[in-house]
Structures are given as structure tokens and as C-alpha cells.
Amino acid sequence: MNSTSTASAHDARQEAAHFQSTYAGIKAQIGRMMVGQEEVIDGVMTALLAGGHVLLEGVPGLGKTMLVRCLSQAVNAKFSRIQFTPDMMPADIQGTSVLMETDKGHELRFQEGPLISNLVLADEINRATPKTQSALLEAMQERQVTVGRRTIKLEEPFCVLATQNPVEQEGTYPLPEAQLDRFLFKLVVGYPREEDYEAILDRTTGDKEVQIESAADAQEIARLRHVVRAVPVPSHAKRYAIHLVMGTQPESPYAPQMVNEYVALGSSPRGAQSLLLAAKVRALVGGRFAVSVADIKDVALPVLRHRLMVNFHGQSDGITDEKVVKAVLEHVREPNEVR
Amino acid sequence: MNSANQNPQHGYLDRLVAQAQRFLLRWRLQRELRQAATTALTWLFVFPLLLLLVRVVTGASTPVNLWMVAALALLGPVLYVLWRVARQYLQYRPGRRTGLALFDSQLDSKDRLVTADEFMDEGADDRSAGSSHAFKQAAVDDAGQYVNRALQTSLDALPMPEWRVRPLSWLGVPAALVVIALLIWGIGGSGAVLQDTDEERLASAVEADAVPDTAGPQRLAMRRDPRRTQEPQPDPLLTTERPQEQAKPSPQRSRNEEAAEGQSNAGSAAMAQSSSNSSSAAGQPSSQKNASKPGEQEASPEEKKKKDSAAKKRAKPPQQNAQMTMEATTGQGKSGGSSSSVAEFEVPQQPDQLGAGLKEDEQAEETEDEDEEEKSSGVTKPGLRDRKAPVDRNASPSPTGKESRDDLNGRGGPGSRKKTRGVPSMILGIPIADRVQGKPSPGRSKVTQENAKPTAESHPSAAAQERMARNEPAGHLEQQRLLPWMQALIRDYFMSVHEQAAAARGADAGPDAGPDEGAGGSR
Numbered sequence: 001m002n003s004t005s006t007a008s009a010h011d012a013r014q015e016a017a018h019f020q021s022t023y024a025g026i027k028a029q030i031g032r033m034m035v036g037q038e039e040v041i042d043g044v045m046t047a048l049l050a051g052g053h054v055l056l057e058g059v060p061g062l063g064k065t066m067l068v069r070c071l072s073q074a075v076n077a078k079f080s081r082i083q084f085t086p087d088m089m090p091a092d093i094q095g096t097s098v099l100m101e102t103d104k105g106h107e108l109r110f111q112e113g114p115l116i117s118n119l120v121l122a123d124e125i126n127r128a129t130p131k132t133q134s135a136l137l138e139a140m141q142e143r144q145v146t147v148g149r150r151t152i153k154l155e156e157p158f159c160v161l162a163t164q165n166p167v168e169q170e171g172t173y174p175l176p177e178a179q180l181d182r183f184l185f186k187l188v189v190g191y192p193r194e195e196d197y198e199a200i201l202d203r204t205t206g207d208k209e210v211q212i213e214s215a216a217d218a219q220e221i222a223r224l225r226h227v228v229r230a231v232p233v234p235s236h237a238k239r240y241a242i243h244l245v246m247g248t249q250p251e252s253p254y255a256p257q258m259v260n261e262y263v264a265l266g267s268s269p270r271g272a273q274s275l276l277l278a279a280k281v282r283a284l285v286g287g288r289f290a291v292s293v294a295d296i297k298d299v300a301l302p303v304l305r306h307r308l309m310v311n312f313h314g315q316s317d318g319i320t321d322e323k324v325v326k327a328v329l330e331h332v333r334e335p336n337e338v339r
Numbered sequence: 340m341n342s343a344n345q346n347p348q349h350g351y352l353d354r355l356v357a358q359a360q361r362f363l364l365r366w367r368l369q370r371e372l373r374q375a376a377t378t379a380l381t382w383l384f385v386f387p388l389l390l391l392l393v394r395v396v397t398g399a400s401t402p403v404n405l406w407m408v409a410a411l412a413l414l415g416p417v418l419y420v421l422w423r424v425a426r427q428y429l430q431y432r433p434g435r436r437t438g439l440a441l442f443d444s445q446l447d448s449k450d451r452l453v454t455a456d457e458f459m460d461e462g463a464d465d466r467s468a469g470s471s472h473a474f475k476q477a478a479v480d481d482a483g484q485y486v487n488r489a490l491q492t493s494l495d496a497l498p499m500p501e502w503r504v505r506p507l508s509w510l511g512v513p514a515a516l517v518v519i520a521l522l523i524w525g526i527g528g529s530g531a532v533l534q535d536t537d538e539e540r541l542a543s544a545v546e547a548d549a550v551p552d553t554a555g556p557q558r559l560a561m562r563r564d565p566r567r568t569q570e571p572q573p574d575p576l577l578t579t580e581r582p583q584e585q586a587k588p589s590p591q592r593s594r595n596e597e598a599a600e601g602q603s604n605a606g607s608a609a610m611a612q613s614s615s616n617s618s619s620a621a622g623q624p625s626s627q628k629n630a631s632k633p634g635e636q637e638a639s640p641e642e643k644k645k646k647d648s649a650a651k652k653r654a655k656p657p658q659q660n661a662q663m664t665m666e667a668t669t670g671q672g673k674s675g676g677s678s679s680s681v682a683e684f685e686v687p688q689q690p691d692q693l694g695a696g697l698k699e700d701e702q703a704e705e706t707e708d709e710d711e712e713e714k715s716s717g718v719t720k721p722g723l724r725d726r727k728a729p730v731d732r733n734a735s736p737s738p739t740g741k742e743s744r745d746d747l748n749g750r751g752g753p754g755s756r757k758k759t760r761g762v763p764s765m766i767l768g769i770p771i772a773d774r775v776q777g778k779p780s781p782g783r784s785k786v787t788q789e790n791a792k793p794t795a796e797s798h799p800s801a802a803a804q805e806r807m808a809r810n811e812p813a814g815h816l817e818q819q820r821l822l823p824w825m826q827a828l829i830r831d832y833f834m835s836v837h838e839q840a841a842a843a844r845g846a847d848a849g850p851d852a853g854p855d856e857g858a859g860g861s862r
Contacts, residue, residue, distance in 0.1 A: 008476055012473035230473070288451070290478040336434070336439075
């Protein structure tokens with residue numbers, strides 16, 4: 001091994017170590033306010049560093065909004081919150097031209113909406129109409145906003161953290177498939193454990209105010225995203241991710257019986273992209289320099305669960321997205337498996 | 340070889356691969372051995388069966404050694420297992436990555452060895468990838484410590500199926516025993532017996548034909564008596580009347596026997612035919628071809644039935660029938676061999692089956708008579724012998740309504756002429772016109788019945804996330820409606836308050852406002 005490669009390997013090790021320390025720092029800051037919910041915190045941070053968006057689903061009162069607020073404070077990035085309502089219009093989130101009075105007379109000026117930010121909390125996203133929900137599509141995929149003839153490039157990092165309540169479906173508009181596919185993760189926020197309740201009560205009802213310090217900034221996050229992209233994926237891991245995604249598609253050679261029977265729509269190739277990106281973050285967090293099959297398995301559930309559509313028979317038989325993904329994980333063989 | 344291959348780790352990985360491949364091959368062969376053992380017993384009977392077939396075909400009469408047959412039986416499973424293991428040995432080649440993955444899984448190194456091997460193979464060509472190449476180098480370096488650990492580790496045993504025999508495979512044991520028994524006491528050692536039994540069977544059949552009551556036991560006694568098997572005593576009838584070529588052992592015997600087996604099942608009708616035309620049938624064995632000529636096949640069923648009944652009416656009693664068959668047999672010349680077989684197969688049927696056949700014939704005649712009576716009178720008599728197909732109770736009439744269905748014979752089942760009034764219209768499943776008063780027939784009501792058994796379903800407690808949203812409004816509070824006297828009271832109260840306020844304002848405005856003030860004060 002020559003000196004150049006040794007030097008480059010040394011750089012890679014340094015970058016990976018920096019990534020790990022930054023990750024741990026942000027997580028520690030969030031942990032000062034949030035109690036428990038380790039998986040959700042890891043998921044949100046993974047999505048943020050992989051360059052994706054997160055859909056948080058859970059009943060009210062579990063700290064979804066607080067988690068996002070803590071994250072924005074920990075990364076010290078521009079943060080805006082949008083409370084979605086049925087009467088909200090696209091211009092309310094994207095921005096619009098406003099007639100303003102200046103020294104030179106009246107002038108139309110573009111007033112930026114809350115979408116133009118680094119971290120956007122789309123609270124109760126399923127309460128907005130499809131028209132307003134669609135206004136997010138371009139921003140989430142293309143990282144730009146087009147209003148009239150004006151196209152605004154969004155600053156990196158840009159991350160939409162949307163929340164939705166699965167129980168109050170009255171007066172809501174379920175997210176369309178195109179919108180759901182743009183979320184890297186769908187994280188289900190559950191109730192805290194018994195041992196976490198005491199700490200939650202102490203932190204939220206006491207007179208002591210918890211201060212969250214920033215462990216990184218927007219530029220740092222953008223740089224870490226480049227590091228994530230540099231992590232290589234060996235061919236066997238790539239093949240496994242492809243098989244998993246194809247396993248969610250009915251009638252594919254890797255699909256289990258449950259998929260053929262109960263799934264109307266499988267994951268798109270975007271699912272495979274998301275699998276690899278998220279797995280790269282997991283590999284770096286785990287102190288490795290390449291993606292392993294275990295990393296892909298770890299992120300398969302939050303990546304794939306919202307990209308499936310269970311058909312009517314599946315719904316009537318009580319088949320959920322999670323069951324389907326678990327069936328796919330059991331069915332698809334790992335590469336190089338001894339058999 | 341590229342620069343990456345000069346890495347000492349590559350040599351270490353090669354060593355690991357070789358070690359893992361040896362281990363995997365050994366494991367695979369052991370596993371194959373155990374899997375083959377589960378079904379190996381099935382092959383116990385194969386070689387003895389082959390030997391049996393060979394002996395039957397060649398007509399070998401030499402005695403069979405028991406130990407040789409036993410060894411032959413064991414040869415099947417052994418060869419089967421050896422074949423499976425050898426095939427596995429020749430076909431299974433564990434891949435390089437599979438071998439390294441084995442170490443990865445044992446060391447819990449998260450694919451580090453496999454990944455390092457792949458990245459080393461890619462070599463220096465990938466340097467254009469920039470920072471990605473740096474990470475690959477780092478990955479290879481990172482795998483170094485795991486390579487060292489792997490070199491010092493011996494692979495753990497992989498899961499192996501248990502030694503067991505499938506239940507179905509045990510069937511091979513009785514099958515082998517049967518074949519061995521046949522070889523030793525049966526067909527295999529009976530070359531001489533085969534030659535002797537030809538004449539003996541014929542003789543026993545003739546005796547049985549002549550005396551039906553005692554034929555069965557006599558034949559059994561003849562067969563069971565070994566002396567008779569070894570020392571045949573020719574029947575005087577046969578020695579005098581049969582041509583001499585029948586006495587020599589005939590290779591055509593087996594073929595004749597087969598032909599007789601195929602032809603003798605023609606039944607009593609063929610036999611009756613040959614007996615009634617004794618002069619013409621004497622030279623021809625009873626054959627099924629006679630009973631089923633193409634011209635007769637085309638005849639209508641009624642004609643067939645009449646012919647059959649006529650033939651049955653002409654049929655003779657069993658003893659006389661047998662006697663005539665024997666007479667025809669003795670005058671057959673070269674076809675005597677087949678005729679003897681016919682006699683042999685027909686004789687046991689005589690006492691019981693012919694009697695039963697007569698009963699069936701009588702019933703058939705009665706049925707025909709009834710049919711003819713019904714046809715002549717044009718009336719269907721219920722309560723007679725139920726020989727019709729069960730009633731089709733399918734409630735759906737034919738889609739077009741034009742097709743007549745024979746199975747809907749009007750006895751309880753709906754047909755195309757189904758009534759839509761009365762009691763039948765109240766039975767579920769019968770479509771009736773849905774008439775609503777004041778409307779001209781909005782359509783037909785269709786009743787669908789499903790044969791489904793109710794099943795109890797468990798109802799787990801709902802998780803928090805599965806709670807349903809409130810699907811009803813909270814409701815609104817109605818304003819309380821006041822009675823007229825209450826409204827009057829409230830109106831008076833506010834009027835007085837208003838007037839009082841006006842009076843106060845008037846008093847403030849001027850001194851002349853005294854009476855107003857006084858009035859207000861009085862209130």
C-alpha cells in the first residue's frame with residue numbers, strides 16, 4: 001500500500017471519526033430534553049444526515065414536535081414551523097409577491113414563506129388540502145420552490161419533518177403516494193416506557209429549564225452529508241437492497257406469498273436509494289467504512305413501510321405495512337448465506 | 340496482479356477462504372449423508388426386484404441364496420447414499436465470498452472480510468472515485484484486525500439435520516421383504532412348477548366345471564398338496580382327448596393365459612352365446628369381441644336392453660351351462676389352452692354370482708315392465724322403486740329460461756316453470772318478482788345464499804394507535820326557550836332600567852327635571 005492511499009485512508013478515518021463525534025453530540029443535546037424514544041431520535045438524525053425527510057406518526061402528546069424543535073436547536077439551523085390547516089394555500093407556505101410602499105413608490109416584492117428554511121416542521125401535514133400538500137413536492141425532491149416565474153433554490157441542508165396523527169382522520173387528507181415516497185423514513189412514535197415517565201415529568205413540570213446548546217450548524221450538517229455520500233457500498237449489500245425492494249413488488253421473483261396476496265403497490269426504486277443512503281449513515285455511526293447487510297436490514301422497516309399499498313383483502317385480513325416488510329425481510333435471503 | 344493483491348491481507352484472506360471452503364465441503368457432505376439416509380430405506384427392494392424380474396424373464400430355476408438376496412437388498416441404500424454424497428462432492432464448490440461470510444458471521448464483523456476482499460479486488464483502478472476510494476482503503480485497513488482474529492479462530496460447527504428415517508421410507512422394508520419372499524419361495528424358485536401347473540390347472544378346472552360344489556376345495560387341495568405339484572397325475576380325459584402337442588411345455592402358455600384373462604371377463608352373456616350356438620362356438624373361444632362388435636355398439640340403449648333381457652331369458656341353469664362349456668372346450672382343438680383358462684376363471688362364479696345375476700335380471704325385467712306400463716298409460720306413478728337421479732334443488736333457473744333441464748323433475752326443486760306465488764315463493768332462494776305498490780315492477784330481488792359457518796373471532800384490545808377518531812359531532816346546546824310570562828317579566832325589567840337611566844340623564848340636564856328624578860327615585 002503506497003503513501004497516497006494510506007493518507008487518503010487516514011483522511012477517511014478522520015472524517016468518519018468526526019461524523020461519529022458530531023452525531024453523538026447532537027444526540028446528547030436532544031437527549032437533554034427528550035427522554036427515551038432512542039429509535040425515533042436515531043431515525044430523525046439518520047434522515048437529516050442522509051439528506052432525506054421524515055414523516056413522524058403518533059398520537060398527540062408523545063413529543064413529536066418537541067423532538068423536532070430540539071433538533072433544530074441542536075444543529076443551530078434555520079427553523080420554521082407550519083401548522084397545516086384545511087384552509088391553508090400553497091402561497092401560505094411557499095411565499096407570495098406583496099405590494100409594498102417604498103421611497104420610489106409602490107413595488108411588488110416577494111415575501112418568502114416558511115418553507116424557505118433549513119428545518120421545516122410540517123405539523124399535522126395531513127390536515128392540509130392536497131393542493132397545499134403538493135406545494136411541498138418540488139421543495140422536497142428538487143430542493144427548490146417555484147412561485148410564478150421565480151424559482152428559489154433552497155439552502156442546504158433542507159429537511160422536512162412532518163407529523164401526522166393516525167387516529168383523528170376526520171377532516172384530514174391522507175398523503176398521496178407521490179408525497180409519501182419522498183419521505184426517507186416513516187417513524188412511528190410510540191408511548192414511552194414506564195421507567196421513562198418519571199424523568200419526563202421531572203423535566204417538563206419542574207422549575208428547572210432545560211437549555212439545548214448547538215452541537216453543529218447548517219454548514220456542518222451539509223458537510224457531513226457529503227461524507228455520507230462517500231461511504232462505499234459493496235456489491236453484495238447493493239444486491240440485497242435491490243432484492244428487498246423487489247420483494248415488496250407483487251409477482252416479483254423475490255416477493256413472498258404475503259406480498260403477492262395482499263400488496264397492491266410495491267416500493268419504487270426510490271426505496272432502494274433510500275435504503276442505501278440510510279444504511280451509509282448507520283455504517284458510519286457504527287464505526288465502519290462500508291455498508292453491510294445488517295445496516296440495510298436495520299433501516300428496512302422505516303424506509304419501506306410507507307412505500308407499500310396493502311390491497312383491500314389485506315386490510316380486511318388485518319395485514320399491515322409492517323407485517324409485509326417483516327415478511328419480505330424473512331423471505332429474501334442474505335447474499336453469501338451458507339445453505 | 341494489481342497493487343491491491345500485493346497487500347499481505349490478500350494472502351491471509353486466501354488462507355481463510357481455503358479453510359472455510361474445506362470446512363463447508365465437509366459440512367455439506369455430512370449433511371447430504373444424513374439427508375440421504377432419511378430416504379435410503381426406500382431403495383431396499385430395488386435390487387431384489389430387479390433380480391426377480393430377471394429370473395421371471397429368463398425362467399431361471401436355480402435356487403436363490405438368502406444371504407445373497409439380503410446383501411443385494413442392502414446394496415440399494417448403500418449405492419443411493421454413495422451416489423448422493425458423490426454428486427454433492429463433485430457439484431458443490433463454495434464460493435470465495437461464501438467462505439469469508441462464514442468467518443464474518445462467526446466473528447460478528449458485519450461483512451468486513453467480504454467487503455475488504457471485494458475492495459481489494461477492485462484495486463487501484465477505482466482511485467478516480469475520490470473520497471469513496473479513501474473509504475474503501477479505510478475499510479480494507481479496518482478489516483485487518485478481523486483477519487488476524489479469523490486466522491486464530493476455528494469455525495464452529497454448522498447446524499446439521501438429525502439422523503432419522505422418514506415414515507414413508509419404512510415402506511421400503513416390507514416391500515423388500517415381500518420381494519425377497521417371492522424370490523425364495525415364490526416365482527423365483529419355481530421354474531419347474533411353472534411347467535407343471537399348466538396341465539394341472541387345466542385338470543382342476545375341468546373337475547371344477549364338472550362338479551361345481553366341490554371344485555373349489557378340490558382345487559385348493561391340489562394346489563396345497565406338494566406331492567401333486569411335483570408329481571402331476573394326468574387326467575384321463577385330457578390324455579385321451581387332447582392333442583399331443585399340448586402335453587409338451589408350451590412357451591405360448593403365458594401368452595394364452597394373458598389372452599384368456601383378457602377375454603374371459605366377457606361375462607356370462609358371451610358364455611351363453613357360445614353355449615346356445617354350440618356347433619359354431621365349438622371352434623371359437625368365448626371372446627369379448629363377439630359381445631362388442633361395432634355394429635352393436637351403435638345400437639340404441641333400448642334395443643340393447645331388449646337383447647340383453649332376451650339373452651338372459653334364454654340362459655340355461657348354471658350346471659347345464661357349465662356342462663355345455665366343457666363340451667365346447669373338449670372339441671376346440673388348438674384353442675384348448677385358452678378354453679381351459681376360461682373354465683378356470685368362470686367356475687368359481689357359478690354358485691353365487693350367477694344367482695345374484697339372476698336376481699338383478701329379474702329386477703331389470705320388472706323395471707322395464709313398469710316403464711312400459713307408464714308409457715302406455717302416460718302417468719307417472721310415485722312411490723315406486725326410486726331409480727331416478729336425485730332431485731336437483733338448485734334454486735337458480737337457467738339463464739335464458741329456454742333450456743330445459745332434465746334433472747329438474749318437479750319434485751321439490753324449482754324448474755323453469757317455477758311458481759312465484761304461494762308457499763314456494765316464501766322459501767328462501769327462490770327468485771320472486773319484487774313488486775312495490777304504486778311502481779311498475781322495479782326489478783327482481785335476488786337472494787344469494789352462502790354456505791358459511793360462523794367462526795368466532797378474537798377481539799384484541801385496541802392499541803393506542805388504532806383508536807378510531809370520533810365520528811360524531813359533540814352536539815350543540817339548545818337555547819332555553821322562555822315562557823311568555825318570563826319574557827314579559829324580563830322586558831319589563833329592562834324597560835324600567837332604561838327609563839330609570841333616562842330619568843337620571845334628564846335630572847342632570849336641568850333643574851326642571853325634578854319630577855322625573857322623583858319618579859325615578861320612587862322606582
